[in-house]
Amino acid sequence: MKKIINDPKMVVAESLRGLAAAHADVLRVRDDPAIVVRADAPLDGKVAVISGGGSGHEPLHGGFVGQGMLSAAVPGAVFTSPTPDAVEAAVKATTGDAGALLIVKNYTGDVLNFETAAELAAAEGLDVRSVVIDDDVAVKDSTYTAGRRGVGGTVPLEKITGAAAERGDPLDAVEALARKVIGQVRSIGVALTAPTVPHAGEPSFDLADDEIEFGIGIHGEPGIERTPALSADELVARMVDAVVTDLPFGDGDKVLLFTNSMGGTPLVELYLAHGIAERLLAERGIVVERRLVGPYITSLEMQGMSLTLLKLDDELTELWDAPVHTPALRWGV
Amino acid sequence: MACTAETLAAALRAAAAVVAEHRAELVDLDRAIGDADHGENLDRGFTAIVSALDTATPETPAAVAKLAATTLISKVGGAAGPLYGTAFLRASGKLGDAAEVDGPLLVEALRAALEGVQARGRAVEGDATMVDALLPAVSAAEEVSGAGVAAILAAAADAADKGAESTVDLVPRKGRASYLGERAKGHLDPGARSTALLLRAFAEAAK
Numbered sequence: 001m002k003k004i005i006n007d008p009k010m011v012v013a014e015s016l017r018g019l020a021a022a023h024a025d026v027l028r029v030r031d032d033p034a035i036v037v038r039a040d041a042p043l044d045g046k047v048a049v050i051s052g053g054g055s056g057h058e059p060l061h062g063g064f065v066g067q068g069m070l071s072a073a074v075p076g077a078v079f080t081s082p083t084p085d086a087v088e089a090a091v092k093a094t095t096g097d098a099g100a101l102l103i104v105k106n107y108t109g110d111v112l113n114f115e116t117a118a119e120l121a122a123a124e125g126l127d128v129r130s131v132v133i134d135d136d137v138a139v140k141d142s143t144y145t146a147g148r149r150g151v152g153g154t155v156p157l158e159k160i161t162g163a164a165a166e167r168g169d170p171l172d173a174v175e176a177l178a179r180k181v182i183g184q185v186r187s188i189g190v191a192l193t194a195p196t197v198p199h200a201g202e203p204s205f206d207l208a209d210d211e212i213e214f215g216i217g218i219h220g221e222p223g224i225e226r227t228p229a230l231s232a233d234e235l236v237a238r239m240v241d242a243v244v245t246d247l248p249f250g251d252g253d254k255v256l257l258f259t260n261s262m263g264g265t266p267l268v269e270l271y272l273a274h275g276i277a278e279r280l281l282a283e284r285g286i287v288v289e290r291r292l293v294g295p296y297i298t299s300l301e302m303q304g305m306s307l308t309l310l311k312l313d314d315e316l317t318e319l320w321d322a323p324v325h326t327p328a329l330r331w332g333v
Numbered sequence: 334m335a336c337t338a339e340t341l342a343a344a345l346r347a348a349a350a351v352v353a354e355h356r357a358e359l360v361d362l363d364r365a366i367g368d369a370d371h372g373e374n375l376d377r378g379f380t381a382i383v384s385a386l387d388t389a390t391p392e393t394p395a396a397v398a399k400l401a402a403t404t405l406i407s408k409v410g411g412a413a414g415p416l417y418g419t420a421f422l423r424a425s426g427k428l429g430d431a432a433e434v435d436g437p438l439l440v441e442a443l444r445a446a447l448e449g450v451q452a453r454g455r456a457v458e459g460d461a462t463m464v465d466a467l468l469p470a471v472s473a474a475e476e477v478s479g480a481g482v483a484a485i486l487a488a489a490a491d492a493a494d495k496g497a498e499s500t501v502d503l504v505p506r507k508g509r510a511s512y513l514g515e516r517a518k519g520h521l522d523p524g525a526r527s528t529a530l531l532l533r534a535f536a537e538a539a540k
Contacts, residue, residue: 009377033407054368054410077377079368080411108508109411112453116406116415138512144504145511200360200369219368221509222516 001201008198012055012075019062023327026066030093033086036062036073041094047165047174048072048094051103051158052087053110054079056197057218060154060297063328069162070326071100078197078300079219081109087117091128099127099171101178103158105150106134107219127171131178133157135187135308137246138215138224149217152260152308153185155296156320159329163322177319181310186249188215188242189306190235193264195220195299214238218262218299232269236276239307244284249309251285256292256320258308263298265305270294273305281309290320296328335433336482336539341397342386344538349379351534352527362523366510370411371523378409378417394434398425398442412508413524416454416463423449436485440471440478443489447471454507461505461517463524469496470532486536493532497525 005011013034020029020036028037042048051061052074061073072090076082091100100121104114114130121128135153139145161178169177191213194203197220204220207213212230213223230238249255259274261267274293281288289312297306310316323332336344352359352375359372382404391397398421406418424442428434434442447467456462473492474485500522505511510522 054370076410077370077374080370080374080409083407083410083414085407108454109414112412112415113410144506144514146507146509149512197369199373200364202364204364204369217509217512219509221366221368222513224512224514224516 001196003196003198005198011198012077015055016062016075019327026325026327027062030089033083033089034075035086035090035093036065036075037090037093038065038067038071041071042096044096045098045168046096047098047169047171048091048096048100049103049158049162049165049174050074050087050090050094050100051154052076052082052090053105053107054081054219056195056300057297059328061158064155064158064326066324066326067333068166068322068324068326069159069329071165078199081107081113084113084116084120087114088120091117091121091126095121095126095128099129101161101165101171101174102128102130103154103161103178104130104132105154106132106147107149108146129171129175131175131182133182135182135185136217137186137188137242151189151218152187152258152297152306153182153310155258155292156185156256156308156310157181159324160316160319163319163324166322181316184247184311185308186243186246187306187308188239189217189262189304190214190239191216191223191262191302191304192229193303195263195302197300216304218297220299220302232272233276236273236307237280240277240280243307243309244281244286247311249286249311252287254287254289254312254317255281256290256310256312257281257288258292258296258310260297260306260308261295262302262304262306263295264301264303267294270305277307289317335435336394336439337433338392338394338397340539341394342391344535345379345382345386345397345401347538348531348534349383351530352376352379355530359523359527362521362526366505366513366517366520367523368509371413371527374409374411374413375527378405378414381408393428393430393432395425395428395430398428412454413527416450416524419449419453420446434482436481437478439482439485440474443471443474456507459503460507461500461503461510461522461525462507463522463528465500465503465522466493466496466525466528466532469493470528483536483539486532486539490529490532490536493529497521497529500525
């Protein structure tokens with residue numbers, strides 16, 4: 001394992017120090033428990049939108065703290081959800097009379113810890129709601145699993161609910177909007193290599209040079225299927241097919257297409273894949289109205305990509321376009 | 334012999350040593366089917382328990398168990414933090430203000446711990462989780478509830494070992510391993526393994 005680290009136990013704390021130094025204009029990092037908070041929080045009358053989860057997915061979530069997106073992010077240890085007291089600290093630091101919405105990805109640990117935190121905050125009289133995103137089409141049902149995982153769709157969900165909160169929507173409306181986005185977003189991921197968690201010191205799964213993992217999550221857990229390596233055309237076609245047939249997305253639908261690098265795939269390959277996905281969607285009559293291409297929800301240095309489709313309407317498009325000023329997303333300001 | 338605050342604290346220190354010793358093994362088990370954090374997370378939690386015991390002296394077994402619970406919940410994260418934290422919290426609740434825990438009370442506490450884990454994690458026997466170690470352990474403990482603390486814990490640890498082994502043949506239905514489906518067969522569940530390790534550590538400490 002070669003990484004730019006000191007002590008594996010200190011990776012998250014030292015990284016957060018750098019995040020704070022690099023983006024002091026938009027956010028602050030508070031220690032013990034570690035949370036990332038908007039520089040101008042709490043804001044009177046504004047719903048706080050809070051998310052979090054294991055570290056190692058940067059820029060998710062700390063990179064999305066700022067105007068028009070998250071009020072706070074709660075980073076756990078690498079690939080480990082944060083503890084309830086950390087989530088509660090983020091709630092207290094950002095939540096006023098307007099209440100807070102917690103955005104939780106459907107992973108057992110995240111759900112358990114955020115659930116507990118929401119109970120603690122409610123016991124203190126704060127109006128806190130939670131939504132659980134479960135957009136991963138690789139997981140077919142919840143009868144034999146912990147349910148679909150929350151993956152790439154988290155990024156547009158945080159952007160759109162953050163924009164709604166910023167314009168002053170009340171908590172009921174922000175929560176309803178979040179549930180609407182969750183109902184209309186689907187993702188699929190693929191890995192070409194495994195990530196190496198700093199404290200483990202070796203790759204999270206063994207993959208031959210000529211194999212890929214199809215249907216991966218975001219924590220270095222293996223995918224649902226191992227297949228021989230495919231050409232980009234074949235791979236993206238399979239991914240598009242998996243996403244489009246799930247909702248399903250159909251002729252005339254307007255969508256946001258989010259082509260995401262898992263951390264180790266360079267932009268040259270990502271744009272190549274994005275171009276193929278745009279063409280395949282056009283062939284199905286699906287209209288790509290908005291796009292996001294880049295590393296936004298990653299798994300350390302894992303090579304691979306995910307595709308996310310969000311069905312848009314005028315309101316969602318307007319909220320996606322609304323000004324945002326965070327370390328990782330910035331436009332309109 | 335009955336269990337006092339001191340002996341429970343000593344058992345937790347012994348458990349911390351066992352977790353540290355098996356950190357890499359638990360990381361490897363988790364690496365195969367999950368995200369490679371289980372050993373690291375438990376080690377962080379039990380190291381914190383030892384630190385907490387160094388600075389506080391809870392006076393009853395219940396207070397010791399509660400200290401362990403709150404430490405695990407606030408230091409571990411993931412699924413293991415809330416699940417093990419809940420186990421200790423529910424056990425603590427059952428122990429009340431007793432200065433000494435005898436066999437029957439210990440068995441009640443173990444049952445409460447199991448029920449807490451199941452309520453929080455919503456897992457049943459056969460899902461390939463820590464429940465597959467804890468549930469047979471509690472059943473075994475109940476069968477010998479008149480036999481004294483050391484014998485109860487020994488029986489529980491033996492049953493937990495067998496239960497953990499049984500997860501090798503199961504298809505996981507909870508947690509991250511569940512996403513692998515059939516591909517996760519043939520792997521020992523890391524949570525079941527750590528439960529067996531902890532119960533063995535308690536049993537050894539009670540000898």
